[in-house]
Amino acid sequence: MxxxxxxxxxxxxxxxxxxxxxxVIQLDRQAPARLRKLEGRLxxxxxxxxxxxLFFTFRHGVVRVRLDADGDPDTVISGTPLAxxxxxxxxDAEWGLPESKVQIxxxxxxxxxxxxxxxxxxxxxxxxxxxxxxxxxxxxAAEGIRQGAKAAREGIRxxxxxxSDFLKDRQS
Amino acid sequence: MAQADNTSGDGxxxxxxxxxxxxxxxxxxxxQVFDSVAGKYDLMNDLMSLGVHRLWKRYFVAISGxxxxxxxxxxxxxxxxxxxxxxxxxxxGGSVVLSDINPAMLEVGRQRLEDRGLVGNIEYCxxxxxKLPFADAEFDAVTIAFGLRNVTDQAAALKEMQRxxxxxxxxxxxxxxxxxSDGLKKxxxxxxxxxxxxxxxxxxxxxxxxxxxxxxxxxxxGQDELADMMIDAGFVNxxxxxxxxGIVAIHRGDRx
Numbered sequence: 001m002x003x004x005x006x007x008x009x010x011x012x013x014x015x016x017x018x019x020x021x022x023x024v025i026q027l028d029r030q031a032p033a034r035l036r037k038l039e040g041r042l043x044x045x046x047x048x049x050x051x052x053x054l055f056f057t058f059r060h061g062v063v064r065v066r067l068d069a070d071g072d073p074d075t076v077i078s079g080t081p082l083a084x085x086x087x088x089x090x091x092d093a094e095w096g097l098p099e100s101k102v103q104i105x106x107x108x109x110x111x112x113x114x115x116x117x118x119x120x121x122x123x124x125x126x127x128x129x130x131x132x133x134x135x136x137x138x139x140x141a142a143e144g145i146r147q148g149a150k151a152a153r154e155g156i157r158x159x160x161x162x163x164s165d166f167l168k169d170r171q172s
Numbered sequence: 173m174a175q176a177d178n179t180s181g182d183g184x185x186x187x188x189x190x191x192x193x194x195x196x197x198x199x200x201x202x203x204q205v206f207d208s209v210a211g212k213y214d215l216m217n218d219l220m221s222l223g224v225h226r227l228w229k230r231y232f233v234a235i236s237g238x239x240x241x242x243x244x245x246x247x248x249x250x251x252x253x254x255x256x257x258x259x260x261x262x263x264x265g266g267s268v269v270l271s272d273i274n275p276a277m278l279e280v281g282r283q284r285l286e287d288r289g290l291v292g293n294i295e296y297c298x299x300x301x302x303k304l305p306f307a308d309a310e311f312d313a314v315t316i317a318f319g320l321r322n323v324t325d326q327a328a329a330l331k332e333m334q335r336x337x338x339x340x341x342x343x344x345x346x347x348x349x350x351x352x353s354d355g356l357k358k359x360x361x362x363x364x365x366x367x368x369x370x371x372x373x374x375x376x377x378x379x380x381x382x383x384x385x386x387x388x389x390x391x392x393x394g395q396d397e398l399a400d401m402m403i404d405a406g407f408v409n410x411x412x413x414x415x416x417x418g419i420v421a422i423h424r425g426d427r428x
Contacts, residue, residue: 008355015353015417022413026235032411060399061411 010052010067017054018065024121025063032061034117041110044073048080075106186324189387198324199300203274205322205381212375213251213280216382219371226253228420229317232346233257235413235422241265242312245336247301247329248272248319252281252290254346258315259285259294269311271299272319301329309338317346321392330405337427343407349414349421350394356417364389395421 005011025031038058045054055069077084079102104111184195193201217225233254238244240263246255248271255270262268270285272278275298282296299305301316302325314333323329333343351357364386372382393401395412398421402410407425414421 011353019414019417026411026413029237033409059396061409062395062413 005052005067013052014054014065014067018063021063021065025061028121031117031121034120035061035063038110038113038117041075041107042069042071042073043110043114044069044076045084046076046078047084048078050081073106075104075108075110077111078103078105187388187391189384189391195324199273202322202324205384213277214253214284216372216375219375220368220382224416225318228346228415229253230257231415232315232317232344232422233261236261236313236315236344236424237342238262238313238315243267243269243310245269245271245304245306245311245314247299247314247316247333248322249317250274250277250281250319252285254315254317255281255294256285256288256290259290262293264293267293267295269295269297269306271297271301271304273298273300301332303328304332304336306336308335309341310336311341312338313342313344315344315346318348320345320347320398321388326393327401327405330402330407334406334427339427341427343402343425343427345398345402345423346420347398347423348389348392349398349418351418353417356419360419395423398423399425 025035035058039060041058043056045056046052047054053067055066055073057064057066057069083101185192186195186198187193188198188201221228236258238258238261240261242262243266244258244262246258246268249255250272252270255268258268270278270281272281278296278298285291285294297305301319301323314337316329316333320326320329330343337343351360365383368386369379369383372385373379392398395414395418399410399412402423402425406427408428410423410425412421412423
């Protein structure tokens with residue numbers, strides 16, 4: 001039975017995530033082909049702390065993110081948003097280990113395949129931005145996105161570490 | 173997927189917007205629509221999409237992978253928006269064939285591009301997407317923007333696109349698609365069926381043609397359905413990208 005939410009925010013989150021993920025995937029020429037290996041699989045993600053469950057399906061090299069799905073999931077991943085985001089960092093990915101703060105139930109290979117696909121992503125920001133904005137502005141915008149993404153990852157990792165340290169201090 | 177809803181012999185029918193018409197009649201009916209709108213097509217596109225169609229088209233060409241020296245076929249190219257963008261990407265060493273089944277639209281396109289000084293690497297061809305007058309494996313890429321939904325036999329057109337591509341060549345389709353978010357869908361339906369035909373009446377004095385345009389969008393295959401049709405036509409690596417919440421989608425597939 002699909003979860004019932006009191007606000008449209010979970011639906012908006014699902015749509016925003018789907019849009020963002022697929023835009024990045026389509027900028028990497030190899031990524032849709034890699035995603036094809038996941039066709040027919042169903043991934044359920046429980047976002048702890050937010051009370052939102054998302055379902056990911058894969059078809060035609062496209063990721064669909066929904067609030068409900070038919071059938072039983074092949075894999076269930078549970079974690080806080082910060083812990084789940086940390087999985088995209090190669091040096092921080094400690095899949096399935098007790099310290100990772102991410103729980104995986106079911107077929108772990110689906111989670112690993114996804115993690116590998118996202119780790120290998122090399123979106124070509126420059127091409128489309130240059131086409132839209134011209135050579136100089138397009139290159140600068142692409143560089144800005146690269147630096148911004150790096151800064152965001154750093155910021156989120158630091159925030160996650162600070163939160164973890166704070167919670168440890170409170171417990172001791 | 174067959175475009176005809178009733179596929180048996182001479183009685184075969186298909187959709188023309190929300191009307192059912194004989195298969196043999198659709199091409200002529202679509203031609204009448206575009207004969208009527210050709211003169212104000214660009215103005216109406218700007219009004220209908222508040223100029224967003226220009227961004228969609230620029231993004232479509234920007235992520236196409238089309239590069240210098242390539243030979244590209246633009247189908248249902250009408251007034252030349254895509255051909256203009258592609259001609260810059262292929263450069264002097266490449267070429268674009270701007271084709272359309274409608275002579276009025278093609279003439280508007282030729283005039284526009286020549287007025288902008290875009291000559292030299294653009295050719296013009298009156299062509300039916302279902303039966304292309306080109307050799308096998310002639311093009312590096314085939315594009316079609318907001319034209320596939322007006323083709324009577326879309327499966328035949330997809331097969332022709334595949335045929336004229338070189339091995340490794342790419343087909344790119346920009347078209348209205350299915351909006352899945354309920355909130356956006358309500359807004360979109362209200363705009364398409366309430367405001368758009370009235371705009372058509374006010375600006376182009378042609379409410380019926382713009383009602384057809386809105387209806388034809390609703391009858392067009394959705395994202396996964398069109399992807400499956402491309403696979404049936406022989407394309408590989410088929411995928412798509414939604415723009416603006418699925419109001420439009422870019423489908424692409426390669427010739428093996």
